[in-house]
Amino acid sequence: MSRIVFWILLIGLVVFAIRAKLKGLSARQQPPLDAQPRRQPPPAEIETMTQCAHCGIHFPASEAVHADGHDYCSPGHVRLPPR
Numbered sequence: 001m002s003r004i005v006f007w008i009l010l011i012g013l014v015v016f017a018i019r020a021k022l023k024g025l026s027a028r029q030q031p032p033l034d035a036q037p038r039r040q041p042p043p044a045e046i047e048t049m050t051q052c053a054h055c056g057i058h059f060p061a062s063e064a065v066h067a068d069g070h071d072y073c074s075p076g077h078v079r080l081p082p083r
C-alpha cells in the first residue's frame, strides 16, 4: 500500500515540476505587460539657487534677502558690503 502512495506522490511531483517548467518558459517568451517605457514622474519643483553678495554662499532663492539689487543669505549680511 505504501508503494502505491509513494508512486502517486512521485508522479504528482513530476507532473507539478513539468508544469512549473512549462509555465516558466511561456512567461519568458511573452513580453511583460508593462514592458513599455514608463514616463518618469515630473521631478519635484526645482529650486532656483542664488549667491549671497557678501559671503558667496549658494542657497535657495526663496530664502534670499533682497536689498540694493543684490541677494543676501541673511539680514545680517545685508548690512555688510558686497564682495
Ligand SMILES: [Zn+2]
Binding pocket: 052, 053, 054, 055, 056, 057, 072, 073, 074, 077
Ligand atoms: Zn552671506
